[in-house]
Amino acid sequence: MIFDTIAAISSPIGTGAIAVIRLTGENTINVIKSLFNIHAPEPKKMYYGWIKEKDYVIDEVTWVYHKGPKSYTGEDMLEIFCHGGILVTKKILEKIMTLNVREALPGEFSKRAVMNRKMNLLKAEAINELIHANSDFALKAATNQMDGKLSKRIEIIKKELFNIAARIEVEMDYPDDFEVDNFQFLKSLNTIKAELEELYENADNGISAIEGIKMAIVGKPNAGKSTLLNALLRKDRAIVTDIPGTTRDTIEENLNIRGIFIKAIDTAGIRKTEDVVEKIGVTRSLKAIEESKLILFVLDNSVGIDEYDKEIYNKINKLNKEVIIVINKSDIDNEDNFEIPWKEHEVVRISASKGEIKNLEDLIYNKLKDTVITDELALTNRRQKNAVKKAIDSIIKAIEGIELGLTNDAIMFDVRKTIEALNELTGDDYTETLLDNIFGNFCVGK
Structure with a gap:
């Protein structure tokens, strides 16, 4: 559970018509009360108001409240749209920082979205790659992954692996009542292996499109x-x-x-x-x-x-x-x-x-x-490629174990390692260090 509240300037720093300041966390409603004197804002409605510092006005703004979990981060969230001057934007952020709010780290909004299960790691990375896309092919690779087809396919593969693991587990617990069909297991595992290998072999196209x-x-x-x-x-x-x-x-x-x-x-x-x-x-x-x-x-x-x-x-x-x-x-x-x-x-x-x-x-x-030509299931970075390689290595060991007649617990170990690698791919099994490394390359405010 994340308890603190963060804020950041989400638009590029510079002079422009409009700037965007984002805020998310459990203290969001209190910030809205302090800034705008509104105690029960209606979600998704745009409000108009002034942000003041003691006796003088900082800026005339519009703002929107997003109530969690129906927000980008899954938490209460506030987006303020102010005039796009460098000084006025920083002054508003400084005012917010006095209201029990800290400045967000790079990518921390997207990191919270992953931790709160609003999106998986593949989509979060795709959003970042979309923002930084330098070419049409990079843009296409990022939008393909944002579309979610790869995530859905990985979830189907994981479900198939869970079914295999469950059948092995039952046979291990009740050896006299159930008999595992190793031929069917081999067939299923080889099908999954072939699909993961195709994903791995085509990964360089997506990586080249994104990285150049x-x-x-x-x-x-x-x-x-x-x-x-x-x-x-x-x-x-x-x-x-x-x-x-x-x-x-x-x-x-x-x-x-x-x-x-x-x-x-x-x-x-x-x-x-x-x-x-x-x-x-x-x-x-x-x-x-x-x-x-x-x-x-x-x-x-x-x-x-x-x-x-x-x-x-x-x-x-x-x-x-x-x-x-x-x-x-x-x-x-x-x-x-x-x-x-x-x-x-x-x-x-x-x-x-x-x-x-x-x-x-x-x-x-x-x-x-x-x-650089990519399809809808293309990987787009080396982290993803390495995770798929781990999954392939583990599933090969599981297949070899069945062919060699190893015990079910040995086979189960490798099936679980395959699932763990795919969980690492999608972010379902993350560590703080992993997320910090990934989101440290994101923009502040995203």
């Missing part, structure tokens, strides 16, 4: 990597000069290419150097290449392929990554018209300095779109 796909822009110094990053961003983010080695560290920026969230990394030019700072940059560049799903290998059309290019390609090729060879500065005539020796990769010609990169963006989209 890492894409490294790689090449020798002065090939035009930073110019390409700026062209993709449609703004000047990286410093561009004619001096080789200008970029000495990795620069990471978020891109949205036709609804795909991409984390583009402009790497330092890879070459042998005695410069200590540049050496560190090259090391970080190699690490960024290893972590990326897609590599844009930038070649300089004005000079052709040299030993540096070949050395970089050999490093890339060993990693077995998806690679697009980008011939930059294609607006500059090159009489040699060098030929690409690496036929296994797609090649695209661009002029980053002139912003002529549409053909490259088309190719990036086609390369990555299948890795």
Whole structure:
């Protein structure tokens, strides 16, 4: 049971037409009495009033009372809509803090909603992912999970596992009266295992849609990597000069290419150097290449392929990554018209300095779109994926136990561990530490 009352500014801090302040907890009615002198507010009705501090008015506001459990958190809740100035919003929050209310921690409203069984953990995470969605695919993945189809399917699987556990329990308690049908158990467990494995195997699509796909822009110094990053961003983010080695560290920026969230990394030019700072940059560049799903290998059309290019390609090729060879500065005539020796990769010609990169963006989209397409049952983060993996490992042990003829109590142990893992997935079996870690990444006021 949660006894204290919390409040927070739920709208972005800044200047705007309206700001929203939220409050929830058992002291909500007393706060309403103190602020507005109304003792029995009608739920879901919008009221108009003034918030005052002693002899002066702080602001003219509207407000709504939500009576628990019919509220977002499951508790009594107050939402105040005030003018959106930074100072006036903070003044109202300060006034509320004097009424036996404390400031909410990040995600604490959603945390209370989970603890009060107003939603499960999957939906709470989906709400947070919806708020932070950077692309159309991320938005679709979040809304799919908010829809609740995944939660319903997990509940059906848990119910099937509970039925299996119950039948085993009965047989253990009354061995002379009941006989367990191990063949039917195997059939049911294998069906559940296959469904969980499919969920696990497709998890990376949902995770990539939400977290973004890492894409490294790689090449020798002065090939035009930073110019390409700026062209993709449609703004000047990286410093561009004619001096080789200008970029000495990795620069990471978020891109949205036709609804795909991409984390583009402009790497330092890879070459042998005695410069200590540049050496560190090259090391970080190699690490960024290893972590990326897609590599844009930038070649300089004005000079052709040299030993540096070949050395970089050999490093890339060993990693077995998806690679697009980008011939930059294609607006500059090159009489040699060098030929690409690496036929296994797609090649695209661009002029980053002139912003002529549409053909490259088309190719990036086609390369990555299948890795972010999600269905209604997609997982969307690594916590969820790890929980499903635990469930799969336990159900495999239960299946193996039946096949090896182990005792029912051994099989029961693994069936219960499968249920525990799925409870961890949905938040039905949570710890304070687990919830604190999850909701610590949420917005304050959500």
